[in-house]
Amino acid sequence: MRTESPGPQHEWLDAAAGPVVRPYTLTGGRVRPPVDGFDLVAFVLATPATDAAGLPGLQPEHRRLVELARTPAVLADLAAGLDLAVGVVRVLLGDLIARGLVTVHQPPAAVHLPDDNILKAVVSGLRAL
Amino acid sequence: MDSVRFDRQAAPAPVPLALKILIAGGFGAGKTTLVSALSEVRPLQTEEVLTGAGVGTDDLFGVEGKSTTTVAMDFGRITINEDLQVYLFGTPGQDRFWFLWDELAFGALGAVVLADTRRLADSFPSIDYFEQRGIPFVVGVNCFDGARWFSLAAVRDALDLDPDVPLVLCDARDRQSGKLVLIELVEHVARQRGEPVPVG
Numbered sequence: 001m002r003t004e005s006p007g008p009q010h011e012w013l014d015a016a017a018g019p020v021v022r023p024y025t026l027t028g029g030r031v032r033p034p035v036d037g038f039d040l041v042a043f044v045l046a047t048p049a050t051d052a053a054g055l056p057g058l059q060p061e062h063r064r065l066v067e068l069a070r071t072p073a074v075l076a077d078l079a080a081g082l083d084l085a086v087g088v089v090r091v092l093l094g095d096l097i098a099r100g101l102v103t104v105h106q107p108p109a110a111v112h113l114p115d116d117n118i119l120k121a122v123v124s125g126l127r128a129l
Numbered sequence: 130m131d132s133v134r135f136d137r138q139a140a141p142a143p144v145p146l147a148l149k150i151l152i153a154g155g156f157g158a159g160k161t162t163l164v165s166a167l168s169e170v171r172p173l174q175t176e177e178v179l180t181g182a183g184v185g186t187d188d189l190f191g192v193e194g195k196s197t198t199t200v201a202m203d204f205g206r207i208t209i210n211e212d213l214q215v216y217l218f219g220t221p222g223q224d225r226f227w228f229l230w231d232e233l234a235f236g237a238l239g240a241v242v243l244a245d246t247r248r249l250a251d252s253f254p255s256i257d258y259f260e261q262r263g264i265p266f267v268v269g270v271n272c273f274d275g276a277r278w279f280s281l282a283a284v285r286d287a288l289d290l291d292p293d294v295p296l297v298l299c300d301a302r303d304r305q306s307g308k309l310v311l312i313e314l315v316e317h318v319a320r321q322r323g324e325p326v327p328v329g
Contacts, residue, residue, distance in 0.1 A: 039236060040175070040204075041147035041216050072144050076204055076216065080173035087177060105144045107236060118213065119319045122148065125209030126315070129167075129308045 026061060026084070027091040038090050040076045043105045044069040050101050062092055062101075069102050145212045150311065151233055153220040153259070154243030155251020159271040159301030160219040161203050163243060166304045167217060167311070168205020176201050177229055200226055202233070215311075220255070230258060239265040239314045243301060246270060246279050249287050256288060265318045267295040269310040293320075 024030065044065070052058055052066040061082060068081055079089045096102040152160045164172050177200055203219035218233050220226075234240070240259050244252040252268070259266040270284055279287075285296050295313045300306040 039149075040218070040233065041149050043144045043147065045144060074147050074214075074216065076175045076218075077173070077206075079175045080204075085176040107147060107149075116319070118146070118148075119315055121213055122209055122215060122315050123312055125213070125215075126207070126308045126312050129207070129304065 024088060024091075026059065026088055030091050038075050038093060038104055039106055040086065041074045041107050043072045043074055043107075044078060044093060044102050045072045045105065046070050046102050047100060052096075052101055055099070055101075058095075059092075062096060065089070065092055065096060066101055072105075075104075143212060145214060147214045147216050149233070149237040150215060150217050150314065151220055151230075151237055151240035151264075152217055152243065153240050153252075153255035153266075154271075155245065155248055155255070156222045157248075158243040158245045158251065159273075160222070160243055163241070163269075163271075163299075163301040163307050163310075164203050164205040164217045164219050166302055167207060167307045169208060170206055172203050172205045174201045174203055177232075200229065202229070227258075234258075234262060234264055237264060239267075239318050241310055241314055242266055242268045243271050243299075244268055244284065244288065245273065246284065247273075249284065252288065256290070260291075265314070265321050267297065267310060267314045267317055269297055269299040269301070271301045272298055293317075 046052075046066045046069040050066055052063045061084065064082055065078060068078055073081075075086065075089060075093075079086045082089065084092075093102060093104060097104060152163055154160055161172070200221050202221060205217045207215040207217070209215060215238075220233060221229050240255075242252050242255045242259070256266070256268070258264075268284075268288065268290060270279075270281070272278075281296055281298065288296075290296060295317050297310055297313050299310045
């Protein structure tokens with residue numbers, strides 16, 4: 001599929017790779033959130049009555065995250081909404097959790113959770129599409 | 130709104146539940162097409178960042194400006210009801226992105242492997258991946274216009290599928306066809322758990 005040699009470049013860089021970016025500039029170089037492993041479908045919810053606008057030390061992206069999470073929003077949607085890489089959003093969420101501005105609700109692993117009723121609801125919901 | 134909630138005034142908004150379903154298959158098998166056909170919103174993209182140092186890196190301090198690259202993942206959403214959503218994630222198409230698959234697959238309900246009869250072997254890595262991790266999956270044979278037609282039995286044979294893995298024909302462009310593949314998957318998950326197969 002790849003016809004041209006990538007040459008002596010970075011191993012990730014070729015036609016299939018995305019644009020070259022410097023995404024972690026926003027997080028001051030931090031690539032690991034203080035709390036590990038928010039799932040792509042973990043729900044993020046802003047703490048009620050939070051007013052991130054008045055808080056010092058937050059970047060605009062932090063504030064937008066809080067606004068987007070006024071209603072429960074999943075991590076993947078937040079990252080798409082902010083047009084930021086998921087890993088970057090995880091770090092920013094870690095900052096917000098440390099300040100008590102949001103809570104993150106990890107989904108239970110599917111092997112534990114979707115019980116019979118949930119599977120039934122999914123099937124009937126799909127049939128209704 | 131077909132149901133009445135009784136706890137509305139009692140508590141803050143309940144946190145819904147989101148289930149992950151992976152849409153896998155070889156390059157060009159129709160993953161993005163299927164996600165688009167099924168999603169209630171224009172499919173979104175999310176990105177993961179790849180760094181040369183790999184995923185063991187904890188800190189890029191001092192190298193914040195170092196160039197890296199991203200891999201995009203398509204995803205879409207189906208709202209089942211106000212408490213339950215299904216997210217469809219198209220898997221990155223290349224082997225070197227397996228570490229992203231692990232993240233996608235963690236906690237997933239199951240997967241759809243799309244197969245193209247012109248390039249059946251392209252679906253082997255996906256099938257192997259889900260088999261090895263015990264993640265329930267179904268195989269959808271995407272019937273492109275002009276695609277060579279094989280019997281399902283011949284495809285099953287060629288893919289060396291376990292007899293209990295559902296194999297269905299589908300048209301990834303068609304929402305009704307795609308939803309039947311997802312239903313097949315959820316019923317397969319229920320069967321694997323020994324639960325009665327839900328009837329819609």
